[in-house]
Each structure stands twice: as C-alpha cells, then as structure tokens.
Amino acid sequence: MDPYQAGYSPVHHTDARVKVVFSVAFILTTALIPIGSWPMFVLLYAILFSLIILADVGVGRVLQRSILAVPFVLAALPLVFTTSGEQILILDLGLWRVTATSEGVEKFLSIGLKSWISIQAATLLIFTTQFPDILAALRALRVPRLLVAIFGLMWRYLFVLADEAIKLRRARAARSGDSGIRGMNKGGSVSWRAKIAGGMAGSLFIRSLDRSERIYVAMLSRGYDGEVRSIPLSRLKPSQWTILIFGLGILGIIMLISALFWG
Amino acid sequence: MLLSVEALHIPDGFLSVLISAILWIVSIIVVVYSLRRVGQNLDERQLPLLGVLAAGIFAGQMLNFAVVGGTSGHLMGAALATILAGPWAAILIMTSVVSIQALIFQDGGLLVLGANIFNMGIIGVTVSYMAYRTGISLTGNSKRGILAAGFSAAWLSVFIVSLSVGIQLALSGTSPAYLAIPAMAGVHALIGVGEGLITIGALSFLLSTRPGLVQPEEGQSVSGMVVWLAGLLIALVLVILSPLASTRPDGLEWVAIEFGFMDKARDSLFQIIPGYELSGISAGPAATIAAGILGVVLILLASAVVMYSRRQRQISGK
Amino acid sequence: MHHSIEIEGLSFSYPDGQEALRDVSLAIQPGEKVALVGPNGAGKSTLLLNLNGILAGNGSITVCGLRVEKETLGRVRAMVGMVFQSPDDQLFSPRVFDDVAYGPLYQGLPLETVHERVSESLAAVSMSDYAQRVSHHLSMGEKKRIAIATVLSMNPEVLVLDEPTAGLDPRARRSLINLLDELPLTMIVSTHDMPLVKDLFARMVILDRGSVVADGATNELMDDIHLLEAHGLERPY
Numbered sequence: 001m002d003p004y005q006a007g008y009s010p011v012h013h014t015d016a017r018v019k020v021v022f023s024v025a026f027i028l029t030t031a032l033i034p035i036g037s038w039p040m041f042v043l044l045y046a047i048l049f050s051l052i053i054l055a056d057v058g059v060g061r062v063l064q065r066s067i068l069a070v071p072f073v074l075a076a077l078p079l080v081f082t083t084s085g086e087q088i089l090i091l092d093l094g095l096w097r098v099t100a101t102s103e104g105v106e107k108f109l110s111i112g113l114k115s116w117i118s119i120q121a122a123t124l125l126i127f128t129t130q131f132p133d134i135l136a137a138l139r140a141l142r143v144p145r146l147l148v149a150i151f152g153l154m155w156r157y158l159f160v161l162a163d164e165a166i167k168l169r170r171a172r173a174a175r176s177g178d179s180g181i182r183g184m185n186k187g188g189s190v191s192w193r194a195k196i197a198g199g200m201a202g203s204l205f206i207r208s209l210d211r212s213e214r215i216y217v218a219m220l221s222r223g224y225d226g227e228v229r230s231i232p233l234s235r236l237k238p239s240q241w242t243i244l245i246f247g248l249g250i251l252g253i254i255m256l257i258s259a260l261f262w263g
Numbered sequence: 264m265l266l267s268v269e270a271l272h273i274p275d276g277f278l279s280v281l282i283s284a285i286l287w288i289v290s291i292i293v294v295v296y297s298l299r300r301v302g303q304n305l306d307e308r309q310l311p312l313l314g315v316l317a318a319g320i321f322a323g324q325m326l327n328f329a330v331v332g333g334t335s336g337h338l339m340g341a342a343l344a345t346i347l348a349g350p351w352a353a354i355l356i357m358t359s360v361v362s363i364q365a366l367i368f369q370d371g372g373l374l375v376l377g378a379n380i381f382n383m384g385i386i387g388v389t390v391s392y393m394a395y396r397t398g399i400s401l402t403g404n405s406k407r408g409i410l411a412a413g414f415s416a417a418w419l420s421v422f423i424v425s426l427s428v429g430i431q432l433a434l435s436g437t438s439p440a441y442l443a444i445p446a447m448a449g450v451h452a453l454i455g456v457g458e459g460l461i462t463i464g465a466l467s468f469l470l471s472t473r474p475g476l477v478q479p480e481e482g483q484s485v486s487g488m489v490v491w492l493a494g495l496l497i498a499l500v501l502v503i504l505s506p507l508a509s510t511r512p513d514g515l516e517w518v519a520i521e522f523g524f525m526d527k528a529r530d531s532l533f534q535i536i537p538g539y540e541l542s543g544i545s546a547g548p549a550a551t552i553a554a555g556i557l558g559v560v561l562i563l564l565a566s567a568v569v570m571y572s573r574r575q576r577q578i579s580g581k
Numbered sequence: 582m583h584h585s586i587e588i589e590g591l592s593f594s595y596p597d598g599q600e601a602l603r604d605v606s607l608a609i610q611p612g613e614k615v616a617l618v619g620p621n622g623a624g625k626s627t628l629l630l631n632l633n634g635i636l637a638g639n640g641s642i643t644v645c646g647l648r649v650e651k652e653t654l655g656r657v658r659a660m661v662g663m664v665f666q667s668p669d670d671q672l673f674s675p676r677v678f679d680d681v682a683y684g685p686l687y688q689g690l691p692l693e694t695v696h697e698r699v700s701e702s703l704a705a706v707s708m709s710d711y712a713q714r715v716s717h718h719l720s721m722g723e724k725k726r727i728a729i730a731t732v733l734s735m736n737p738e739v740l741v742l743d744e745p746t747a748g749l750d751p752r753a754r755r756s757l758i759n760l761l762d763e764l765p766l767t768m769i770v771s772t773h774d775m776p777l778v779k780d781l782f783a784r785m786v787i788l789d790r791g792s793v794v795a796d797g798a799t800n801e802l803m804d805d806i807h808l809l810e811a812h813g814l815e816r817p818y
Contacts, residue, residue, distance in 0.1 A: 002715070003367060008576070009569070027374045031280050039554035046558025050565035056573075068369055069274040075438045075446075076277065082439045111437050115276030115372075122275075122369050130715065131367065132675040146298050146310070147355070152675050153314020154321070154359050155367075159717040160669050161315075161322035169326060191460050198464015201323040201338065205347065205465065206473060208319030214670040215311040217635055221663040222731065223655065223687030226307035231682060231692065261550075311673070 001159060003065075005127045011055035015240040016133035017140050017233070022247045023125040027118045029251045034262040035110040040254060045117055047250070048124070057127045065123045069115045076111045080104040131155050136233050145228040157211065164207055168200045270447070271339065271424055272364065273379055275372030279435040286431075287377030290358075293385050297354040300486070313352060317359040320344055324360075326461075339424070341387030342395070342417035342462050347469075347476060350392045350490045357384035378431060382424045386497055390423045391416040393494025396487070406470055409477060410463050417462035418455035419498065425451030426501040430508060444509040585611040585739055585767040586632065586644055593627055593638030593791075601627040602638060603791040611738075614761075614768040616778040616799065619788035620813035625771040628788065629741050632769070633661040645738050659688055662732030662766075666744040668724035677703075677719075677727055678712040684735035702733035706760060722753025726760065739767045746774045776817040779803060787812055 006012075011019075026048070033040045052062050085103030126134075132152070139148050216224075236244075278286075301309055320340040340360065344353040361379050364370040371379045398412025429447035433440035469477050586609040593602040601624045609615055617625050630636040634649045634657055642649040649657050665671045674680040681702055685695040703709045706726040711719070719727065725745065732740065745761065746754045754777075761768065762781055772778060778785055778799060785802050787795040789812045795802055802808065809816055 002717070009572070024373055027275050027372070028280070031275065031283070031374055039550040042551060042554040042558050046554070046561050049558075050561040053562060053565040053569055056569050065369055069276075072270060072274050072277060075270070075432055075443060078439050078442045079437070082442075111276055113276075115274045118275030118372055118374070119369050122365070122373050126367055126369070130676075132679070132715065134366065135675065144295065144298050146302055147294070147358070149310055150314045150317060150355060150359050151363060153311060153673060154317040154363055156673060156675050156716065157315050157318035158321055158363070161318045162325060165322040165325045194457060194460030195464040195467075197326045198461040198466075199468040200326050200464075201343065201461055202465035202468030202472070204319050204323050204326075205316075205343070205469065206476075208315045209312075209476070211670065212308070212311040212315035214665065214667070215315065215673050216308045217630070218663075218665055218671050218673060219311060219683075220307075220635055221633055221658055221661075221665075222684040222735065223658055224307065225687065226310075228310070229686050230679070231686065231695065 001162060002131075003123075003126050004130050005057040005061070007056055007128065009055045009057075009128070011051060011124070011128045014243060015236060016129050016137040017236060018240050018244045018247075019125055019129055020134060020137045020141065021244060022251075023121050025248055025251050026121050029255055030114050030117050030121070032255060033114075033258045036106040037258050037262040040258045040262075041110075041113050041117070043254060045113075048117060048121055052120070052124055055124060055128050057124070062120055062123050062127065066116055066119045069119045073112045073115065076108050079108045079111070083107055136230075139230065140233050145230070149228045149230075153215075157208075160211075161204065161208060165200070165204060168203070172196065172200065270450070271379075271383060271421075271428055272361075272371030273375045273382075273428060273431070274369075275374050277372075277435065277437045278375045278378055278431055279437075280374075282431055282435050283375050283378055286375075286381040290377045290380040290385060293354065294358050294380065297351045297358075300351045301355060309352070313348075313355055313359070316344065316348060316352075317356045317363075320356060321360050321363065323465075338461050339383060339387060339421055339458055341383055341420050341424075342391040342413065342458065343465055345388050345391040346395055346413060346416065346462075346466070350388050350487070353388045353391075354384050357388060382427050382431075386427050386501075387420045387424050389490055389494035390498050391420040391494070392487075393491050393498065394419045396491055406467075409470065410466055413462045413466045414459040418459040421451050421455035421458045422448065423498050423501050425454075426505045427497075430501070430504065433508060441509045444505050448505065585609050585613070586769065587642070588628075588631075589641045589643075591628075591631060591638050591640035591642060593624075593631060593636060601791055602631070605640070605788075605791070605793055607786065607793065607796070609739075609767060609769060611767055612765070613784060614782050615770070616782035616785045617769060617771040617788060618773070618775070618778060618785060618814060619794075623788045623812075624791040625788055626743060627791075629663065629743055629769070629771055632739075632741055633658045633663055635663075659684070659735045660738045662735055662737030662740045664728050664732055664740065664742045664745065666747055668721070668728040671728040671731060672716040672724060675715060677708075677714050677716060680716065680727065681712070681730050681734045684731060688735065698734040698736070702730040703727075705733055705764070706730045720753070721748050722750070722757065725749065725753070725757055729760070729764075733764075737766065739769065740764065742768070742770045742772075744772055744774075745770060746772065746777055775803075775815055779817050787814070789813075 026044075030044055033044070049059075052059055080100045081098040081104060083101050083104035085101035087099045088102050088105070089100040091098050091100070135148050135152050135155075138151070139145060301313070320338070320343065323340060323343070324338045326338070341353065341357050344356045348356060358380050361371060361383050362376060365373055365376050365379065395412045395416040398415050399408060402408030402411055425447040426444065429438075429444035430440075432438040432443045432447075466477060586607070588605055588607040591602055591605040592600075594600045605624075605628060617628065619625055627636060631638055631642060632644065632649070634651075634654045637649075644657055645660055647653050647657060647660070672680050674683060678699060681699045682695050685698045690698070699712065700709065703712060706729050708723065708726050708730060711723065711727065716724065716727070729740075729742075742761075745757060749757060754774075758777060758781060761770070770777075770782070782799055785795075785797065785799040786793060787802065787808070794812060795805075795808055803816055806816055
C-alpha cells in the first residue's frame with residue numbers, strides 16, 4: 001500500500017522540501033497555462049517525463065496511477081458539445097442533435113491533459129519521497145504542528161488498521177457461501193449487505209478507539225505532555241536552493257511565454 | 264449504471280485557479296480554528312485519538328459493498344466521524360483523510376486539496392452535524408431516533424457535498440451547470456443511501472456493544488449552535504442555488520464570466536510587459552514541433568543519465 | 582542501599598469497581614531480573630502500569646528512592662522504561678529514528694545528546710542500520726527490538742516488559758532472550774512464556790486475582806507442580 005519506491009536517483013536524493021514546493025508549483029503552472037497552448041503542454045510534460053525517467057521508478061507504474069483521474073474526465077466531456085465555436089461534427093441521436101465544436105474539443109483536451117499531467121507530478125513526488133520526509137517538509141513549510149502530527153499518526157496506523165479491515169473483509173468473504181437453493185437471493189438484500197459493512201466499520205471504530213488509548217499510554221510512558229515536539233530540520237543546503245530556484249525559474253519562464261503568446 | 268465510484272474527490276485540472284485559491288483560504292481559516300479549539304478544549308489524548316480515528320475512517324472506506332451489478336457503495340465517513348467525535352474533531356479527521364488520500368494515493372488533486380477539504384471536511388461535517396442534531400431533537404434519544412438521524416446526516420452530507428462539487432465545476436467552466444449539477448446530484452442521491460445504510464450499520468453495532476460512545480452530549484453549546492447554523496445555511500444555499508443554476512444558467516454563467524474576467528485581468532498584467540505584440544502571433548504547429556523537439560532532447564538526456572548511473576552502479580557492485 | 586523498586590501495600594480498583602490489585606508488596610534489588618507470572622486477568626498489566634504512574638492505586642511505590650506521585654512522574658517515567666506488549670502501539674512515529682528520539686526529546690535534552698542516545702540505543706539492540714527505516718515495514722522481531730530501544734534511549738534504571746516474547750517465531754524469540762540477558766538493567770517482565778522464565782530469571786513472582794501468591798527462586802517454585810497448577814501455570818520441560 002505504501003507507494004514509495006526506494007531508489008538512488010538524483011530525484012530521490014533531492015530534499016523533500018524542494019520536491020514538495022516544486023511539485024505544487026508545477027501543478028499550479030499546469031493549471032495556469034491557457035487552454036489550447038499545446039507547445040506549453042508538450043514542454044511541461046517533457047520536463048515531467050524526463051524527471052520520471054531520471055527517477056527510475058518505472059514509467060509504467062506512474063502511468064498506471066494516472067488512470068485514476070479518467071472517470072472524472074467524463075464531467076468535462078459535455079464541453080465538447082456545449083462550447084460555442086466552429087462546428088466540426090453533428091451527431092443525430094434520435095431526439096437530440098448535438099454539435100461538437102473545435103473550441104469544445106480544445107477545451108476538453110486541455111482539461112483532461114492538465115489533470116493527467118498533474119496527477120503524474122503528484123505520483124512522482126510520492127514515489128520518490130518517503131512520507132515521513134514529506135511530513136517534515138510540511139512542518140518546515142509552516143503547516144500547523146498538531147495537524148502534521150495527526151497526519152503522521154494517521155499514516156502510521158493506516159497500514160495497521162487497513163490490515164484489520166482486510167481481515168474483516170476476508171472473514172466476511174469466508175462466510176458468504178451460496179446456499180445452492182434455487183430462488184434464494186445470494187448475498188441478501190442491499191440493505192443487509194450495507195448493514196454488515198456498517199457493522200464492520202463500527203468494529204473498526206472500536207478497535208481504533210482502543211488502540212488510540214494504548215498509544216496514549218505508550219506516549220505518556222515516554223514523557224508526552226500534550227505538546228507536539230519534533231527534531232527541527234537542518235537548513236536547506238546551497239545546492240538544494242540552486243535546484244529549487246532553477247526549477248521554479250523554468251516554470252516561471254513557461255508561464256511568461258504562455259502569457260505572452262496566448263494571453 | 265452511471266458511475267462506478269463516487270466522484271467527490273476533485274482531481275487537479277478541474278477547478279479554476281481562482282476558485283481553488285478562495286476555497287484554500289476558507290479551508291485554512293476553518294481548519295486552523297478547529298485546531299485551536301481541539302487543542303485548548305481537551306486533554307492530551309486528543310492527538311492519538313484524532314490520528315487513529317482518521318486512519319480508522321480511511322480503513323472503513325475500504326469496506327465497500329456491492330450495490331447493483333458492478334457498482335459499489337462505500338463510505339465518505341464525514342457523518343460517522345461527526346456523530347462519534349463531534350464537529351471540530353471531525354473537521355480535523357476529514358481534513359487528514361482527504362489530505363492523505365491526495366498526497367499518497369492521488370485520490371483528489373493537490374492544488375484543489377483546499378476545495379476537497381472544504382467539500383468533504385467542512386461542508387460534510389457541518390451538514391452532518393446539523394442533520395444529526397435536528398434528527399435527534401425531533402425523535403428523542405431513542406435507538407431508532409439515533410439511527411434515523413444518523414441515516415439522514417449521512418445521506419444529506421453526501422448529497423449536499425455533491426451539489427457543492429457540481430457548482431464548483433460549473434463555476435470553473437469545466438462542466439456546464441445544467442449537466443454537472445443534476446448529474447452529480449442524481450448519482451449521489453443514490454450513493455448517499457449506501458452511505459446512510461453503512462452509517463446505520465455502524466451506529467447500531469456501536470449501540471449494542473458500547474452505547475456510551477453514541478450517546479450525544481447533553482444540551483447544546485454556543486459553538487455547537489454556530490456549527491448547526493452554518494450547516495443549515497450551507498445546505499439551504501446549495502439546495503436553493505443548484506436548481507436555479509441548472510435551470511436558468513444565466514445567473515451562474517454571469518458569475519463564471521466574472522471569474523473568467525478576473526483570469527483575463529491576470530493576463531493583462533503580463534501584457535503590460537514589452538513583447539505584448541508577440542501575443543497576436545499565432546503559435547501554430549511550428550511552435551508545437553519546436554517544443555516537441557526540445558522535449559525529446561530533454562527526455563533523451565534523462566535516459567542517458569539513468570543508463571550511465573545504472574552502469575556505474577553495476578561496476579561498483581562487482 | 583535503596584531498592585530499585587519497592588512496592589508496599591498496593592491496592593488498585595478500576596473506576597467500574599473491579600478490584601485488580603489487593604495489598605501487593607514487592608521489593609526488587611538493583612540489577613535483579615524478576616519474572617511476573619500468573620493467569621490472564623491476574624493483575625499483571627495493572628501492576629506494571631502502576632510502576633510508572635499511568636495508573637495510581639492506594640499504597641506506596643518507590644522507584645530508585647523516588648516515590649511515585651504526581652510531582653515526580655516525569656523523572657519516574659524516565660527511570661522506568663516501559664515496553665508494551667504490542668510494538669505497534671509502542672512505535673507510534675512514522676520512522677524508527679523519531680520513535681527512539683521521542684523519549685529524549687520530551688526529556689528536553691539538547692539535540693546532540695538526542696542523536697547520541699538514539700545511536701547508542703539502536704546499537705544496544707543491534708539495529709543501528711534501521712534508524713531511517715519506516716516502522717510498518719519491519720518484522721515482529723525487529724519491531725520488538727526497536728521498541729526496547731525506544732525506552733533505552735531514556736537511560737532508564739529499570740526495564741519493564743509486558744509479554745516480550747508474544748507473537749515471535751522461535752528464532753526471533755531466542756535472539757530477544759539473548760538481548761534481555763545481556764542488558765545490564767533491573768528488569769521486571771510479565772509473561773506466560775514459562776521456558777523464558779526458566780532460562781532467564783532467577784526470581785519469579787506469581788500473581789493471581791490481584792495478590793502475590795508466591796515469590797521466590799524460580800527453580801524452587803517451578804518444582805512445586807501443585808502451586809503452578811493451582812494458578813493456571815505449566816511447568817516447562
């Protein structure tokens with residue numbers, strides 16, 4: 001479940017603070033470049049794709065994750081037909097008659113591409129950065145300590161509780177037999193199934209509660225006093241500053257060019 | 264079958280930068296306020312409790328169940344978190360769940376994370392709280408009353424959040440209002456039933472094993488009233504706005520145009536810079552080809568570096 | 582010379598009225614390693630939690646000459662290193678380093694000392710290479726060792742362990758026993774693992790229904806089959 005892919009690439013070795021800031025800036029740039037500015041799309045994706053190759057984490061794995069955004073693209077599909085502009089295709093669907101416009105297609109493609117590029121940038125970040133490093137980076141970026149501490153505990157126990165959820169699911173599957181009686185509704189009604197899932201959610205909740213109590217005792221035993229403390233990060237090295245400024249500079253240039261040509 | 268998964272986690276690319284920014288600001292204010300309340304309000308055991316409960320809600324979302332052929336219902340969890348942990352803690356729990364989903368599993372985008380926190384964390388929790396409290400006070404503190412209130416909180420929270428997502432998409436110009444809003448609302452009116460049923464299942468399990476966990480606190484505090492009012496207001500505004508926006512799109516489109524105008528204003532900032540005359544030149548296929556060549560060079564370079572370092576490692580390994 | 586742990590007339594009841602400890606008295610010398618055995622529900626865990634003031638009953642507990650009370654909790658908790666049964670509860674930080682550094686950090690030690698303590702304690706449990714590892718990828722045996730390191734880093738006088746060998750495969754169990762044998766600390770260990778008791782502990786305390794029913798040399802008590810059977814215990818072969 002942990003998506004981190006261990007490696008020795010320059011991308012892995014870059015400071016997590018630099019990677020977090022650059023990733024967000026990259027996604028922001030992707031969001032800001034104008035619709036239909038294809039050369040900018042090509043450039044941005046080329047940069048990202050080079051980084052994916054450089055990270056050596058498997059292009060296929062990254063692409064596989066990027067499919068996640070596909071169902072949502074449906075929401076933008078109507079734009080093909082509702083945007084006014086040069087008509088390129090007229091479809092007769094019995095009662096309805098819809099016209100696709102080239103502006104609509106351009107808009108739809110741009111939104112889809114932006115989403116697809118952004119998700120790959122986020123994937124590259126989590127593939128090459130251990131989550132505890134991202135947490136430390138968030139702390140350095142002034143995200144409230146208490147919130148970062150909650151994220152950290154959540155991440156730590158995600159795997160433990162997910163294991164318990166999987167065991168519960170397995171236990172349900174083991175008891176979900178088929179009676180073999182004809183006409184007998186296998187698996188019961190929807191509301192019955194939902195109730196079973198709910199019961200499992202309830203028992204997960206109790207387990208979480210009990211576990212949090214035990215963790216609290218373990219924390220107290222080691223001196224916890226209600227305050228969140230952590231080891232401060234060392235200052236960003238000059239080489240890392242250089243990488244960050246160089247990276248942000250390139251994104252700035254891309255924004256500038258796109259504003260000049262497609263503004 | 265319309266959609267096989269709930270579509271409440273907005274990915275990057277589907278909201279305009281302006282709307283993302285506004286919702287970031289709102290979310291930050293509410294989350295920081297919740298942190299302060301939870302921090303000062305209660306003892307030290309809140310920290311492990313919140314962290315582990317967030318993990319629990321996340322794990323609970325893995326317990327999907329089959330609804331009809333291929334469609335599966337699963338939990339958003341805002342209602343359950345609100346009922347069991349109270350509104351302020353629930354906002355932090357949902358914020359953590361949504362953030363971890365975006366950061367680690369790319370379920371929802373990073374730039375739009377503020378919007379997703381706003382939808383599932385803030386709207387989901389306040390609406391759940393409003394519906395649950397109202398339900399409890401109408402039906403009394405009976406077991407049936409709690410279950411009915413839990414169901415309505417769960418259903419309404421999913422439904423209202425879906426309206427909010429639909430409106431945000433429409434405002435961003437990524438989906439036409441008269442399609443996005445009814446589609447989101449229709450699908451999630453169904454998904455909400457699943458959420459409601461799971462919530463009932465969880466609550467009745469807890470009522471029979473540890474009833475103390477579900478008993479609501481006596482009386483209502485001032486801050487509880489504020490959350491209740493906020494939930495009511497949000498629900499009302501969205502319920503009234505949605506049909507208006509989808510049947511008479513002029514109003515919403517006017518707002519969208521206003522937003523578009525602001526995007527234009529941003530662009531004109533750039534146009535002050537010398538080189539403005541360039542903007543007229545059509546960036547035709549030549550520019551795309553040039554960008555493509557540059558891109559290929561970059562990618563080849565990266566590949567060469569990887570090849571080289573792999574070989575180096577092989578040599579040093581031997 | 583003061584005892585490392587001195588318990589006098591300790592009684593404890595849970596808020597629901599359930600009586601868990603009844604007039605328990607126990608003295609443990611510095612450097613002594615004592616096994617605490619007894620059936621489930623005998624009060625073993627309750628007794629351990631009283632040692633560092635997580636639970637507070639009637640009676641008195643003195644640790645290294647310091648009475649356990651509200652004012653001394655901070656120092657007592659640093660002196661009594663408590664290792665819980667489930668390492669997943671003990672290792673609550675995302676990364677091994679942060680977990681081992683947790684105790685020293687809350688003791689308010691300067692950063693260099695914290696770093697020193699972390700590397701010393703990881704070395705003491707032979708896990709020096711694991712500082713940057715993520716806890717949930719570790720095996721049960723590795724987690725148990727790290728859990729011990731998380732309390733060693735506080736430089737405790739007394740090590741308290743609850744079921745240290747539960748859930749370990751034979752090899753991990755053996756290596757943990759060797760580790761416990763080597764650690765030069767006063768140790769009080771609650772366990773069901775009778776072979777472990779026989780191997781490692783010269784002294785054994787049997788607790789049943791909240792009272793100490795026997796306290797003496799392990800090899801003598803182990804021979805008293807009637808005593809063992811009466812308290813749900815088994816003699817190891």
